[in-house]
Amino acid sequence: MTKIAYDAGHGMSTSGKRTPDGEREWMFNNKVAIAFADKLKQYENVELLRLDDPSGNRDVPLSERTDKANAWGADVLISFHHNALAGSWGTHSGIETYTHPQSSAASKEIQRLIHPRIALAMGLKDREMKEANFHMLRESNMPSVLIEGGFMDSTIDIQALRNDAKLKAQGEVAAQALVNLFFLKPKNVSTTTSLYRVFTGTFNSSRSLADAIEMARREFTWVFYERAESLDFNPTYRIFTGTFKTKAAAEEAKVKLQQKFGWITYIREEVI
Ligand SMILES: [Zn+2]
Incomplete structure (x- = not known):
């Protein structure tokens, strides 16, 4: 324990x-x-x-x-x-x-x-x-x-x-x-599958969001965006990729987004 x-x-x-x-x-x-x-x-x-x-x-x-x-x-x-x-x-x-x-x-x-x-x-x-x-x-x-x-x-x-x-x-x-x-093991590994998406940091205007989506779509087939939860009164948005089956593939995409565009990126695991 x-x-x-x-x-x-x-x-x-x-x-x-x-x-x-x-x-x-x-x-x-x-x-x-x-x-x-x-x-x-x-x-x-x-x-x-x-x-x-x-x-x-x-x-x-x-x-x-x-x-x-x-x-x-x-x-x-x-x-x-x-x-x-x-x-x-x-x-x-x-x-x-x-x-x-x-x-x-x-x-x-x-x-x-x-x-x-x-x-x-x-x-x-x-x-x-x-x-x-x-x-x-x-x-x-x-x-x-x-x-x-x-x-x-x-x-x-x-x-x-x-x-x-x-x-x-x-x-x-x-x-x-x-x-x-601590080499912690995820719960219920046998009954669930993990998929991975790469999320960017936030863009604070719809113009910069639109530019970012356009740039990301040159690299990835699937590019989505969502309104980020924020205490700020101004809406902020972030974009995210489609799902990757392995963490390694997501890591690769993360590095690509970071290096090409200089964006803050992180991987989110989705357990299905
Ligand atoms: Zn303190």
Whole structure:
């Protein structure tokens, strides 16, 4: 059994932890945490323990969070956060991941697996792997990584933070890193078939969407688009390919889209 502890940093009403427009950090963290857990629930022999209050009502003290993870005997702890610099809008940007300066080699390995995936999922600048003496990392007895998935007070990063598809992707790629690390097996492999599609990041106007579709149709027979879930008032769209029977074929298509057009792309598995 692999025991995975995780939390969305803070609580809904924690003071200071919000964007200059008043959006709560916990709301962003929560969406990532939910996607992370939903993905891991698709694997066998995984137990999950959420350390914060899933309703967001209570900001569970940090010592309570790490005590809970330690008492439970978690194999790994992942803490989801979003960053702030000065609390007023600026153009600083990027994702960071943290381990404790005295952390185990296992923490570093998990950080190395998670870090590049987060930058890719969010489509934001990579501000490198870092170390810090954070409570969640210092007081947890198991390998632990804290993720800062972009700046809440960045006019650049907020676009990604307001995009639910990107927050979902952030949680899923963090989960995928653990799937790879622990060699987790998907549930019900014998009774289901997986197909794979390649999705792009979002386009924020119908004009850029139309251009993107036209470009993609030179490469692929089937190109679809959908309106992306977003907190943004402006509609955003993303495009996706038809299905591929193997992950390898989807990977190839993903690389092609990335290299030819410079788009953020990711693969989505569909279990049928
Ligand atoms: Zn935070």
